Amino acid sequence: MNILVIGSGGREHAIIKKIKENPKATNIFAAPGNGGISKDAKCIPVKACDIDGMCALCREKQIDFAVVAPDDPLVAGMVDALNDIGVRTFGPNKAAAIIEGSKVYSKELMKKYHIPTAGYEVFDDPQKAVAYIKEQDTYPTVVKADGLALGKGVIIAESFEQAKDAVHSIMEDKIFGESGSKVVIEEFLTGPEVSVLTFCDSKTIVPMVSSMDHKRALDGDKGLNTGGMGTIAPNPCYTDEIAKTCMETIFIPTMEALNQEGRPFQGCIFFGLMITPKGPKVIEYNCRFGDPETQVVLPLLESDLLDIFEAVSDKRLSDVPVKFARDKAAACVVAASGGYPQKYQTGLPISGLDENGGSGLAVIYHAGTKFEDGKFLTAGGRVLGVTQTGSTLEEALSGAYSALETIHFDQIHFRHDIGKKAGL
Ligand code: AMP
Numbered sequence: 001m002n003i004l005v006i007g008s009g010g011r012e013h014a015i016i017k018k019i020k021e022n023p024k025a026t027n028i029f030a031a032p033g034n035g036g037i038s039k040d041a042k043c044i045p046v047k048a049c050d051i052d053g054m055c056a057l058c059r060e061k062q063i064d065f066a067v068v069a070p071d072d073p074l075v076a077g078m079v080d081a082l083n084d085i086g087v088r089t090f091g092p093n094k095a096a097a098i099i100e101g102s103k104v105y106s107k108e109l110m111k112k113y114h115i116p117t118a119g120y121e122v123f124d125d126p127q128k129a130v131a132y133i134k135e136q137d138t139y140p141t142v143v144k145a146d147g148l149a150l151g152k153g154v155i156i157a158e159s160f161e162q163a164k165d166a167v168h169s170i171m172e173d174k175i176f177g178e179s180g181s182k183v184v185i186e187e188f189l190t191g192p193e194v195s196v197l198t199f200c201d202s203k204t205i206v207p208m209v210s211s212m213d214h215k216r217a218l219d220g221d222k223g224l225n226t227g228g229m230g231t232i233a234p235n236p237c238y239t240d241e242i243a244k245t246c247m248e249t250i251f252i253p254t255m256e257a258l259n260q261e262g263r264p265f266q267g268c269i270f271f272g273l274m275i276t277p278k279g280p281k282v283i284e285y286n287c288r289f290g291d292p293e294t295q296v297v298l299p300l301l302e303s304d305l306l307d308i309f310e311a312v313s314d315k316r317l318s319d320v321p322v323k324f325a326r327d328k329a330a331a332c333v334v335a336a337s338g339g340y341p342q343k344y345q346t347g348l349p350i351s352g353l354d355e356n357g358g359s360g361l362a363v364i365y366h367a368g369t370k371f372e373d374g375k376f377l378t379a380g381g382r383v384l385g386v387t388q389t390g391s392t393l394e395e396a397l398s399g400a401y402s403a404l405e406t407i408h409f410d411q412i413h414f415r416h417d418i419g420k421k422a423g424l
């Protein structure tokens, strides 16, 4: 099979390494990919959002199956375009990807189908939004831009002043661009956060092993929100009992709600959950695999990923095994460029990697690297995801951190406390 994976981060690298385990995957292409991915797949410089360019690439390389991994091409309708030219895909079409593309849509879906989430109101007029905040007068309160904002469109306001400023900067100064023409003002929830990725073919929904992200840039959950600085799986807060509640009150109802709305979902629904004192609630839906959640979830998958992808695409997910190692754990620590998520330097040489971008001590998923003149160089904010599995989370974490000690680039930054908030 000729397979194309669209995207260029650590998540895509993890997907490619897993797909490679299937002997059917004779040719794997990545567009655009990155330096490390180029050691596992043929990278083609077509931008992830370039729908016409991707269709041309699929024709040229006679792609049989495409995995659309990032949110923006999914929300823009990449799957619809590829299906139109006869390419089978993993990922939701544009209609279903709206669960991530519009926070307003996803909140209204949850309200209509009684799926537990934070209470909220939607506004397209900044004055009305501010008047509502004043009337509620409870802080912290949460202000969210409607559309995609690279995971940054959420402001937790500690006071009326901060909330008012958030509304103005999102709706008037458009700090998150057009995604801020509407805002959601949301009740602030408390409790541990859990990421649950699921395979969904619109008839069956199968949760993967749970995980925990660390979104803030600095130790102790300080600093700015990032795409994610590290993950562990399974998430110790996600008990079997909570998993059962989530299946009954959140996962199946979400799949069925999308069917009812004429937006059947085929792909990965990522549930960002908070385990509140009143039970699990949805913080956000994503229409794709998480990054860096994928980097700890897929190493624990014992079944064949390509078989699952094809089954989701053919709506026969219930026919294939989806089994995760129950007696193992995984940890991923992200090595980022100093200054990320704000300004940072790129093009810095990385030491400690072998000629394939790997390490004998851990699995290295490349997030932002390029390969030039026989050397790996930094090329993004998140550079590498250093990942290890073990029979316990402690073992996985200590393995990942030991491997990280042997890797270096100028201004390398990583969190030293991945897994700590889980009591590790
Ligand atoms: P999101 O981009 O929706 O995942 O939000 C980013 C982060 O903001 C989440 O991971 C939470 O830590 C936090 N957050 C979002 N919504 C809420 C809420 N209603 N209550 C408390 N924290 C929230």
Ligand code: GLY
Pocket (backbone or CB within 6 Å): 151, 213, 227, 228, 286, 289, 290, 291, 292, 293
């Ligand atoms: N790690 C969070 C996300 O992928 O959105």
